[in-house]
Amino acid sequence: MRASWGVWTAFYCESKFENCARFKAAQERRPVPDLLLPNGRTLRIGGENT
């Protein structure tokens, strides 16, 4: 998909995955937004990332 995504997977999926916001959401059976970053921030189209 996107080259930058590899950085996130290296730091979260392959190391401290228990800190990953996407992992936590899935563990809590909440829907995982496509734009949710592993650090808990959400990419916003046409606005500030939150």
Added chain:
Amino acid sequence: MSYWPWWAGALALGALPVAYWLVVRRPFGVSGLLGRLVSLPDEWAVARESGAALASEEELDALLDAATREQFGDAIPAVGGKPVGPRGRPLGARLGLAEAGAFVVAMALGGLVARLYAGRAPGPWLGASFERAFGHGGGALGVLFLGGLLVGAGTTVAEGCSTGHGLTGSARLQPGSLLATVCFMVAAMGVSLLVGWRIGS
């Protein structure tokens, strides 16, 4: 009434997770596919809210690059570019409504074909042993409904079913899957013995 030879079923069940991985690039699990169908409306709502559904690939690339630099700085290490699974293997995209729906429909059709091949009429009943134990009225339907509830609750708690844990997870020697498989096999044998005892008494 005739059944397919056991080895044909074993080969088909063994080949399915492998073929699924080769084609879809994701671990195979029926309950996961069913759960995906259930959760899709929630995912669509979240995607609409965040604007993901409206964004172009270029917009997403730019946003992600900016967020990546913000998080990790400009000295981004050179690593691969695809989402990966627990063992670092690249994963495919999650199945959409059409693909997951097609699988569920095909699963029901496959069951129907097998039932017809075995010389049994289409219907919700599970055979002579089931009818001897529970009849074929409202009580039997209630038993099936209760069984479905237990399967749904069990697969949710265990995060997988007999395909996800028993076929895919066990083949990958995942400790949780091996334990889950032992547990539900022991439980299934115990319940079968109880039902057999009920029929015999």
